[in-house]
Structure formats: structure tokens, C-alpha cells
Amino acid sequence: xxxxxxxxxxxxxxxxxxxxxxxxxxxxxxxxxxxxxxxxxxxxxxxxxxxxxxxxxxxxxxxxxxxxxxxxxxxxxxxxxxxxxxxxxxxxxxxxxxxxxxxxxxxxxxxxxxxxxxxxxxxxxxxxxxxxxxxxxxxxxxxxxxxxxxxxxxxxxxxxxxxxxxxxxxxxxxxxxxxxxxxxxxxxxxxxxxxxxxxxxxxxxxxxxxxxxxxxxxxxxxxxxxxxxxxxxxxxxxxxxxxxxxxxxxxxxxxxxxxxxxxxxxxxxxxxxxxxxxxxxxxxxxxxxxxxxxxxxxxxxxxxxxxxxxxxxxxxxxxxxxxxxxxxxxxxxxxxxxxxxxxxxxxxxxxxxxxxxxxxxxxxxxxxxxxxxxxxxxxxxxxxx
Amino acid sequence: xxxxxxxxxxxxxxxxxxxxxxxxxxxxxxxxxxxxxxxxxxxxxxxxxxxxxxxxxxxxxxxxxxxxxxxxxxxxxxxxxxxxxxxxxxxxxxxxxxxxxxxxxxxxxxxxxxxxxxxxxxxxxxxxxxxxxxxxxxxxxxxxxxxxxxxxxxxxxxxxxxxxxxxxxxxxxxxxxxxxxxxxxxxxxxxxxxxxxxxxxxxxxxxxxxxxxxxxxxxxxxxxxxxxxxxxxxxxxxxxxxxxxxxxxxxxxxxxxxxxxxxxxxxxxxxxxx
Amino acid sequence: xxxxxxxxxxxxxxxxxxxxxxxxxxxxxxxxxxxxxxxxxxxxxxxxxxxxxxxxxxxxxxxxxxxxxxxxxxxxxxxxxxxxxxxxxxxxxxxxxxxxxxxxxxxxxxxxxxxxxxxxxxxxxxxxxxxxxxxxxxxxxxxxxxxxxxxxxxxxxxxxxxxxxxxxxxxxxxxxxxxxxxxxxxxxxxxxxxxxxxxxxxxxxxxxxxxxxxxxxxxxxxxxxxxxxxxxxxxxxxxxxxxxxxxxxxxxxxxxxxxxxxxxxxxxxxxxxxxxxxxxxxxxxxxxxxxxxxxxx
Numbered sequence: 001x002x003x004x005x006x007x008x009x010x011x012x013x014x015x016x017x018x019x020x021x022x023x024x025x026x027x028x029x030x031x032x033x034x035x036x037x038x039x040x041x042x043x044x045x046x047x048x049x050x051x052x053x054x055x056x057x058x059x060x061x062x063x064x065x066x067x068x069x070x071x072x073x074x075x076x077x078x079x080x081x082x083x084x085x086x087x088x089x090x091x092x093x094x095x096x097x098x099x100x101x102x103x104x105x106x107x108x109x110x111x112x113x114x115x116x117x118x119x120x121x122x123x124x125x126x127x128x129x130x131x132x133x134x135x136x137x138x139x140x141x142x143x144x145x146x147x148x149x150x151x152x153x154x155x156x157x158x159x160x161x162x163x164x165x166x167x168x169x170x171x172x173x174x175x176x177x178x179x180x181x182x183x184x185x186x187x188x189x190x191x192x193x194x195x196x197x198x199x200x201x202x203x204x205x206x207x208x209x210x211x212x213x214x215x216x217x218x219x220x221x222x223x224x225x226x227x228x229x230x231x232x233x234x235x236x237x238x239x240x241x242x243x244x245x246x247x248x249x250x251x252x253x254x255x256x257x258x259x260x261x262x263x264x265x266x267x268x269x270x271x272x273x274x275x276x277x278x279x280x281x282x283x284x285x286x287x288x289x290x291x292x293x294x295x296x297x298x299x300x301x302x303x304x305x306x307x308x309x310x311x312x313x314x315x316x317x318x319x320x321x322x323x324x325x326x327x328x329x330x331x332x333x334x335x336x337x338x339x340x341x342x343x344x345x346x347x348x349x350x351x352x353x354x355x356x357x358x359x360x361x362x363x364x365x366x367x368x369x370x371x372x373x374x375x376x377x378x379x380x381x382x383x384x385x
Numbered sequence: 386x387x388x389x390x391x392x393x394x395x396x397x398x399x400x401x402x403x404x405x406x407x408x409x410x411x412x413x414x415x416x417x418x419x420x421x422x423x424x425x426x427x428x429x430x431x432x433x434x435x436x437x438x439x440x441x442x443x444x445x446x447x448x449x450x451x452x453x454x455x456x457x458x459x460x461x462x463x464x465x466x467x468x469x470x471x472x473x474x475x476x477x478x479x480x481x482x483x484x485x486x487x488x489x490x491x492x493x494x495x496x497x498x499x500x501x502x503x504x505x506x507x508x509x510x511x512x513x514x515x516x517x518x519x520x521x522x523x524x525x526x527x528x529x530x531x532x533x534x535x536x537x538x539x540x541x542x543x544x545x546x547x548x549x550x551x552x553x554x555x556x557x558x559x560x561x562x563x564x565x566x567x568x569x570x571x572x573x574x575x576x577x578x579x580x581x582x583x584x585x586x587x588x589x590x591x592x593x594x595x596x597x598x599x600x601x602x603x604x605x606x607x608x609x610x611x612x613x614x615x616x617x618x619x620x621x622x623x624x625x626x627x628x629x630x631x632x633x634x635x636x637x638x639x640x641x642x643x644x645x646x647x648x649x650x651x652x653x654x655x656x657x658x659x
Numbered sequence: 660x661x662x663x664x665x666x667x668x669x670x671x672x673x674x675x676x677x678x679x680x681x682x683x684x685x686x687x688x689x690x691x692x693x694x695x696x697x698x699x700x701x702x703x704x705x706x707x708x709x710x711x712x713x714x715x716x717x718x719x720x721x722x723x724x725x726x727x728x729x730x731x732x733x734x735x736x737x738x739x740x741x742x743x744x745x746x747x748x749x750x751x752x753x754x755x756x757x758x759x760x761x762x763x764x765x766x767x768x769x770x771x772x773x774x775x776x777x778x779x780x781x782x783x784x785x786x787x788x789x790x791x792x793x794x795x796x797x798x799x800x801x802x803x804x805x806x807x808x809x810x811x812x813x814x815x816x817x818x819x820x821x822x823x824x825x826x827x828x829x830x831x832x833x834x835x836x837x838x839x840x841x842x843x844x845x846x847x848x849x850x851x852x853x854x855x856x857x858x859x860x861x862x863x864x865x866x867x868x869x870x871x872x873x874x875x876x877x878x879x880x881x882x883x884x885x886x887x888x889x890x891x892x893x894x895x896x897x898x899x900x901x902x903x904x905x906x907x908x909x910x911x912x913x914x915x916x917x918x919x920x921x922x923x924x925x926x927x928x929x930x931x932x933x934x935x936x937x938x939x940x941x942x943x944x945x946x947x948x949x950x951x952x953x954x955x956x
Contacts, residue, residue, distance in 0.1 A: 056553045076556040083557050089550035093572035102568070106559030150558070395756045399770040402832060405785045406773050408796075412785075476681035483674030491678060491685075497939070498689045499882055504890045504911060505934050508918040508927055509692035509699065532684035535883060542875075562673060580840065584833075590776045593893055594915065613780035613897065624784065631781030638776035639769070646768050646836070 004032045005067040005157040005190050007053070012062035014048055014214075022048045023214040025062065033188045035181075037201040037222075039237065040211035041338060046194045049211075050160050053192065054083050066157055077106070082151035083160040087167065088143045090135040096146050097122075097131040103154040121149045141172045148180070152187065159184070159191040165200065177203060198238050202226070210234050212338055232374035235284050236337035241318070243284035243368060244345040245333050250278050257283060257301065258324060266299045266364045271378035275369065281377065282333070284368035287318070287348040293361035300361035307356050308344060319347045321358050336374035406635070413441050413628035441625035445633055448626075454608040457523070458589060459637045461607065464527050466586035470578055473536030478566055480537070481544040482552065492541075499534040504594050511598055521602050526595070536581045543577035544570060579648040583641070590638050608634045693935065699928035706922035718929035727905055728913070728930070732937065734819055735889060735910040742826040742888040747881055749827060750834025755869070757835075758842050768839065771832035779829065783897045786825050787812075812899055815906040822894050822907055830887055834880050841876030845869065889938060910934050 007030040014023040023045045030036045038046040051057040053064060055076035064072045071079045082103075090099050097118055104114045122128045125145045135143060144164060151159060164180070165173045181204055184191050193204060201208045202222040210217040210225070210233070218230040222238065229235035236242035248255045254263045255275070264272045275281065285301075293302050305321035312318075322344060334341045347360055369377040414437040445451060479485070480492055503510070510529050511520075519525030547570055555569035571578070589607075596607045603611070612630045616622050675682075703714040722728045750771075757767045774782070789796045790811035798808035811821040849868045858867050870877075895912040910930065918927035 051553075054553070054557055056556070075561075076553070077559040077561065079557075081557060083554065085550045085554060087548065087550060089548065089554040091551065091555075091569060091572075093575075102555075103558035106564065150554075154558075391756070395767070398753060398756065399767050402828065403770045403773060405782055405789065405828070406777055408789070409777075409781060409785050472680045472684070475677045479674045479677035479681075483670055483677065485671035485674035485678070488674065488678075491682060494685065494690075495681075498685065499886070501689060501693070501886075501935060501938065503688075504892065505914065505931055505938075506689070506692040506696060508914075508924060508931070509695040510688065512695065513687065513692060528684075529688045532681055532688065534685075535886075537681060538879075576840075587772075587776050587833075591779065591887075593779065594911075598919065609778040609780060612778055616780070616784065616897070627781055627784060631778040634778045634781075635773070635776050639773065642772055642776065643765070643769055646765060646772070 006030065006032045006065075007158055007190055007192070008063075008065040009053070010063040010065075012049070012052060012064065013060045014045075014052060014057065015060055021214055023052070024216075026216060028209065028219070030190050030192065032190055034206045035184055035191045035193060035204060036207055036209060037193045037195060037205035038209045038211060039195055039198060039201045040217075042196060043213075044211040045214035046196075046211050047162060048214075050083070050162050050192065050194050053158070054081055054160055055079050080154075080157040081160060082154065082156035082158070083162065084144075084147045084151050084164045086163040088135070088147040090143060090146055090150070092135050095132050095134055096127060096138070099135070099146055100127075100131075100149050100153055103150060107154065117153055121153045124152075125149045140168050141176060144168060144176055148183065152183070152189075156189065159189055159193075161191065161193045163195055164193075165195070165197070180204070199240075202238065208238070210237055228376065229284075229368060230376050232282065232284070232333070232336040232370050233338050235368055235370075235376075236339055236341075239286060239288075241287050241346055241348065242337060242339065242341065243286045244290075245337075245341065246283045246285065247329070248281045248283050250275055250281060255281065255283075260301055260303065262301050262364060262367075268365050268378070271369060274378040278371065278377070280372050282370040282372075282374070284370065285345075285362050286366065286368075287346045289366045290347045290349070290360045290362050292349070292351060293359045300363055301367065302359065302361045303345070305345060305358050305360070307358060316348055316350050319349060319358065320344050321347065336370075409628045410632055413625060413632050414438060415625055416440065417623060417625050441623075441629035442633070444623070444626050445629040448630070450604050450606070451608065451611065451630060451633075453604050454606050454611045455634060455637070457605065458607045458609065458634065461523070461527060462586045462589040462638070462641075465530055465589050466582045466584075468527070468531035469533045469536045469585040470582040472532050473540045473581055474566075474571070474578060476537045477540030477544050478570065480541045482549075495534045495537055499538060503529060507595060507598055510595075514599055520599055521605060523605065525599050526605075526607075529595070530585075533581075533585060536585060539581050539584075540574065540577055543574040547573050576648055579645060583645050583648070586641060587638050590634070696928045696931045696935075699924055700932050702925045702928075704924045704928075706918075706924055714925060718926050719933075721926065722929055722933065727908060730905045731908045731910050731913045732933070734906070734908055735891070736937070738819060738823050738826065738891055738909060739885060739888045741820070741823040742830065742891075743881060743884050745823070745827040746830035746834055746888075747877070747884055749831045750880065751838050751873075751877075753831065753835040754838035754842055755865075758839065768836060771835045773832065774829050775833045779893050780897055782829075783825070783894055786894075787898050790821055812907075813903060815904045818899065818903060818906040822891070822899070825894055826888060826891060830884055834884060837880050837883075838873070838876060841873050842869070845872045 007028070009026055009028045011025040011027060012023065013021075013025050015021045026049065028036070038049060040046050048057065052059045055071070055074060059072070062072070063070065066079065066081070091102065094102065100118045100121055101114050104117060109117075118131075119128075122131055125148060127142075127145055127149055130138060130142055130146070135146070138146065144167075147164070161180070165176055168176060177200060180193075193200070195201060205222050207220055208222050208225055209219050212233055217237075218225055218234045225234055225238050229238065232245070246257050248257045248262075253265075254261050264275065267275070283301075285303075290303075291300075293300065303323050305323040307319055307321045309320045310317055311320070330341055330343050347358065371377055411433055415434040416436065416438055476495075480488060480495075514520055514525045514528065517525070517528075519528060551569050551573070552565050555565045560568060590609060592607060593610060593613070596610045600606050600610075608630070612627060612634065615627050615630065700718055701714060701716070702711050703717070704711045753767075753771055757764055790798075792798060792808060792810045792813055795811075797811070801808050809817055812818050845868065849872065850864055853864055853867045856867075858864055890911050891909050892911045892915065895907050895909050896915070899907040911934075914927050914930045914934070917923045917930060
């Protein structure tokens, strides 16, 4: 049975003492069965938001609805919300069996019913062998599964996951990520998933919410944010590596980027109108969308560079290079992107034999344009709720 | 330091600490006439009774009020330890997990009173207990010490070591505030609670001045105070009796400590941190 | 909005309810008596008389000019200064000696702990026996070794030190138990890390790992010991009555004598206030050196 529980957050606001705002008025509607991933750097307010939804912190203002219930002022235990914590928060003094049974015992369920449900969940999550162990005797992945089990056992209306994979090693992380996705699909329960890892955001989310300093940057499906980020921050956050940023100058129907130049006529129509009348713009070039250029790339933006270093990751290669093409003010850009950026550019390629110099091209429609404030030009971020 | 010398050192140091008690134990089996006989010279019999007798114990048990007084000490130990553990648990929980007006002030006050030995404020305390009409009563003895800043400090620090996520998980799993304390926190600070309990249990055996002041009924008095009354500097004291009674008094504390001592070294039993 | 602040109020209320037994007892049994004491110290109240007269700072003036008071303060301070480091140090040493030594541990623990539970009055008599200048065991041993005996409690030079030795004996055991708990909580891998970093000797291990990690425990133990040391009373009351020449006159004994033998409540109250001030000062110094950080965590 799929429970139908939509989560609605209306102008949820939170500040701690001393007037520091942790969360600016926040709106979100998570459709029933949707998996929403909240991403952002540490301190962006994502964990606070999760605690507000769970009722572990009190909001200053706003409203939270779950299904047809207003849970704004409900106690955590009345909310029918289950949460998986970063450190799992398993009860160290209880066995796996007792940990799983804990929420049911709080509901005053009868013993046979508890036993049956524990057995069911244990089978689902392959915990049968571990039932009599204590958390201290479990590996990270096993603890994670117990934490998930404790969350699903009482069939909550909403799942909250707070960086559930951050304590696992890389290989396990990929595996468990898949399991979480499958489980959520199967149960059909609405899920809010907090992480700082953009890979998790891209692979798991129906929709991603990007947060920075308590403020929403963009909400949308991951592919859409990747293709049309609302600003430099969102562009830098989602993607294996942040885009290469260049400064461009708009002159007489073309954009000059150092020695290279890009006529408006090669750009998509919406870009053209949005760019007209501006002077200074930033260009974002995704490293994986750069191609080795030859003569066929007539309408592409072409960059020349000298290779400074390489990094081989499996069958792909990150080639770092410098270009004389006009790099932007990196301090300013770093501030807009919320991360440290250098004027070294990077090209991600599967081509293994690259020389000491590179000549790279990118399709005009793959270029991201931003204004001096870092807001996207021409493409409108999918900021619908 | 090699194995043998470290073994010797350990044993010697321990022996020095037990020696006075063993001497008292030995003396309790002596006859009073024998008490000083071997004192003038060092010999085997300086340490051991030459003709061991249980006579002093017979006299001690026959003391009309000693069993009652011993019972008082033990009962007070249990009451004090339990009262302190409970009040410290509640206050520690409040101080660690709740935000309320005056919390900081309360903790600071607590830290400061940590440094006030209660015996020092005995005269005014005496008036408080007298005005409450509790002088010469069991509860009058117990009340001033049923709260212990040391206990609160100990338990607050232990609760601080319990991750808050555990509370959060429990409250999302449907636990109310009491259930959070009972099912999520308490089992994880068991060591500290037992340490607190045990500590305040044995502290009762150190009491002297307060019961001397606040309890004037003989049958309500504590054993250790009553034993002091057996010592009469003006006339010859029945030392064998004093020692026998003293040994009898140690026994309950000894048993309880021996049973519970292993909890004291469970890792979170102490004291302001990891 | 009102609902929100209502929730905050609820949390505050629960917190207060939980803390209320502690607060109530704290006020009733510590704050009130301390305030009352401060009040009494400004009067000439004597137990048994009907009148209370305001005496201003007269009691303090009398104190100030009483050489026995200064002796009593000095004795208490010296006693504390010997007993606290002595019993804390010995307690730590004993804990280190016993730590991790298998099946004998409970035995040692009980051995060191026994003095805590021993009926101290009876033990005082044992000590009096042991320290008897002519027939006491200690002097017997000294004589047997061909050394001159010590007149432990008869000599003003040695009386306080003899008392301090008994104090150390009484307090060490409990400190050891607390230190053992602290030692058990030190993660093993810190010692491994120390060894990897070139810490070879036992001293290195102690200096680099044990001592820093024991910081909070040491602080706590030192506080407890100080509270118990500073209220030294029984030996003075039972064995020495402050003799010889006031060499064992300690503050709590002076207070007791003034309040319950001479019924000079006003004067005793002034003594108590001074006592509390001195204690607070020691506490502050200790918190500064010992770890105010740990305390306020």
C-alpha cells in the first residue's frame, strides 16, 4: 500500500539567538512519494531544515503540513516521521532486534506483532544474522542498514535522511545509495535526503534543492539544474567538477573572450536577447563538454592552452591547462561560487594521448552565461515549486 | 621497573593502606588485658592476638543500641545514595538537555557549591532543620545531604557524552521526555549513576559532625558516632569493644563496595569527560 | 506565533520542573544558610540568649586580632596543601600501578578503598596507638633501626604533619578508584600513536597521553579531595583537641568549638564566612590552573 503524504513547507524561518538567520523563509512542496535531496555546503542550513521538519527544533515562523495534518507545533513523536542520522544514533545498549523493536514498543504494540514486523524488516534488509548483536559489533554498512530498518519499521508518513552515507567508504556508498533508492521506490514514502555530496544529489533525487547560507538557490530535477543552473553557485555545485569560468565582454553583437570571439548569431535565440545591452559577463564551460578542436568546429568557441598537469581517473583524464584567453577575477568568482577557484582550467576527456598544448572547443549552446552578480542569463533556472 | 619489584611495590603500598584496619581487626580479637602487653617490643604478637577471642564481638552485639545504630547508618546510606542519584539524574538531565531561564546561573551556582563543604555551614543548617521540626529525626539527618553538587556535576558530564542524536532518534521513535531519559539516556550512563550512588553511599560512613549535632536520640544515632561515644578519655576505654564495633560497622559498606566496585571502572563512570 | 512561544515555554517549564528538586535543596540548604551565616556574623547572637544585637564588623575585628584564628587558618591551609597533592598524587600512582593487572585488581581496589568506609573514629585510635611516642609501632620500628623516635602528636613541629599523614591515608583510596575509572576511558590507540611517534619509556607515555587525557578526571578528583580535606575535623576533635600549642587547631574545629561549646553563634558565623571566602579563593585558583574549561563544558 502506498501512503499518500505530501509535505508542504510554507515560509519556514529559523534563527538562533544573536540575530543570525539560519534559514530564510523557505517554501517547498514535496509530492507524495517524491525523493527530494537537499544539498549545500556545511552550514547552509540543510540539517537545521531537517530538524525543523522532524520537530527537533522549533521554527520561528511558518507552517509545516504533512498529508492533511498541520504538524507545525506537534511533538516529534506525534509526527509519524522517521529519521536516519549521520552517525546512525543506534541505541548502544540495545541489540539490533531491540533497536528495531524500539519504535514499535513506544507505540505499545503487542509482542507477537512486534516480533513479526522485526522479522519482516530484518528479512528485507538482510539483518537476520545480526539480530542479536549490539551496534558496537556491527560494521558501518550494517549499522546503516539497522538505522534504515528502524526508520521503515513503523511505516512513517515521511523519511528524513541526514547524510546517511557520509560514514561509509566509497565503494559501499554507491551500493547503499542504490539500496536506498530501491527501498524508497518500493515503499513509495516521501523522502527528504540531506547531503553535501553532489553525486548523491544527482543519482537519487527526483528534485534537488540547493541551499546556501539558509537561502534557496534553485529547486529542480538534477538534469535540469545541471543543464540550466540558476546561478554560478548552482552551476559549481552540481557536476563532477565546477565549470571553467571565463570573463567575456559584449561588443557589437559578439562576445570577446580574450582573443577568441563568439558572434551572437551562433547563440540560441533566448541568449541573444538576454545578452544584448550588457557589457561584462561570465562564461561557464563544463570540463566534460569540452572537445579537442579541429577545423570542423567553425562556430564553436575555441580555447588554446598549455597543459600544466594531468590526473587519470579510470578511463578518463583531467587535463589541467592555462590559457592566455582572459581569466576572470578569481576572488570575485570564488565568492560567487562558494568555493575556491583558480585560473587553471580543466578538461575532462577520454582521450588518452594529449600533447603539451591543447586546442579545445565547446558548442555555443553548451556555454552557461552569468551576469556580474552571478545570476544566469538567458536560461531561467527552474525555480518552480 | 622489572616485574618482581613492581609486584612488590604494588603489594607494599596496598599493605600500608590496609595495615591500620588489619591492626584494628587483630585488636578486636584481643582481650583488653592483652592490648598493651606486647606493645613495648616488636614481635609477632605485636601484630596478632596471642589468644584470639570473640568476646569483644559478643559484647558489641550485646550493646543495646548498636544493631539499631548500624541499621541507621546502612539505611541512611541507601536513602542518601538513592536520593542523590535520583535528584542528580533529574538535574543533570535538565542542565544538559533543556534550555530554561537561569540554567547557566544554576550551573555556575552548582559549581561554586561544589566547593562548599557542607559541614562548614552546619550551625545555620542546624537552624534550618530545627525550624523545619526535623531535629532528632531520620529525615533531619538525611535532608541536607540528599542533594549533591558533585553528583549533579558527575551525571551532567556523563549525559553530555551521550550523543544528542540518541535523544532525537528516541523522540522521533515515539518516546516522551521521561521515556527518552529512561530508555535512551539512562542505560548509557549506568556507570556514572552507579558511581554516583556508590560514592554517596560510602560517604555516609564518613559522617560525624552532622549526626553528632542533629541527632541527640541514642537509638536514632549512627553507628560511627555512637562508637566514638564509647571512647572515654577520662576512664579506661574498652578498646577491644571499640574495634569490634568499628569492624562491624565497616562490613556493610565493604560488602556493597565489593559488589559494585567493578562498575566504577566501566569507561564512562567518571568524572567530567572521556 | 503564540503557539510557538508556548512550545518554548513548555520546554523551559519541563527543564525547571526537572531541576526544581536540585534548585529547592540548593536554596534551602546552601544559599539560605550561607546568607543566614553572613547575617549572623554581623550580630552578637549567642545560643540561649533572647536578644540579638547588631554588632557590625566587631566579630571580624575580634577575629583579625585573634592570633589563634590566624593559626587556625594557617593550619588548615597547610594541611590542605599537603593532603590534596599527597592523596591525589598517591591515588594516581596507585591507580597506575594497579591498572590492567588482571585478577588482582578488585582486591587492590578494595584494599585502597577500605579507609574510606572505615569508622574513622576507631581508626583515629589505631593511629594514636601507632603514633604513640613510647610504645607506638612506628617508633618501635625506628628504635629497632637504631633511629631516634618521633613525638608525633606531642610536638608542635610534627603534629600537623602527623595529622596530614592520616588525612592522606584516608583520602587516597577513593581518589585511586576515580583515577582507575579515568584511566579505563583513555583510548588504547593514543598509546599506540605515542609509540609510533617515538614515545618509548613509561614516562613518555604518561607525559604525552595519560596526564593530558586525565585532565578532567584530575580536576574532579582534586575538587573532591579539597572539599574533604578542608573540613578536617575528627583527628583534631578526638586525638588532639587542637593541642599542642594550637598546632592542630583547624578551622572547622574552631567553628565547632565556638558554635557548639561556647555557643558564640555570631563569632562562629564570622569564622564560617572567612572559611567560605578562603575556600572560594582556593577554588578559583584551582579552576584557573586545573581546568575551568572542563568544568564549564
